[in-house]
Amino acid sequence: EAGVTQFPSHSVIEKGQTVTLRCDPISGHDNLYWYRRVMGKEIKFLLHFVKESKQDESGMPNNRFLAERTGGTYSTLKVQPAELEDSGVYFCASSQVQREEFFGPGTRLTVL
């Protein structure tokens, strides 16, 4: 069974540009989560989808971040416009049951 996949693995952009991160969850997992780890800090929750609906987006830092989950399958996280402090590793996770989350390898975002 394929695990959670994320694309790209690494993205380098300039401040003010737009970046879109993609996550493909494990097939059949209704729950999809986005997390972020910025340098020197803990991994932080961003939001949680159940199928195509946003269940909890209380961790989203501001309105420059937009997450979507098309048809309850893959998800995208767009940052527009990117700022320096957005640099970090963005993780996606999926689960059938909450609390048993399977993480992807992450996308390393560098904003210059």
Add this chain to the structure above:
Amino acid sequence: QKEVEQDPGPLSVPEGAIVSLNCTYSNSAFQYFMWYRQYSRKGPELLMYTYSSGNKEDGRFTAQVDKSSKYISLFIRDSQPSDSATYLCAMSAYSGAGSYQLTFGKGTKLSVIP
């Protein structure tokens, strides 16, 4: 005060040693307690999760939760070089928005020396 405190290490032990990793927390609402292992450039991998106070064993790994002290531990017996990784504790509480949010510690970097 951070909700979850975890000593980042690094921690270096000889092969075969017993490793003890710990986290403390302040939020009494945490209900589920997890340990993740993360290898370099990979995502966190769930090792174990527990709900109640007490011990839970899985092979060489034992997770221990003491809710009265707000303290959790992970013990690794007969440590192997392949156990070298960063170990993250995480705790889950109901967010009130229909979701259980994970709150992570910073992670402890472990090296097991052959």
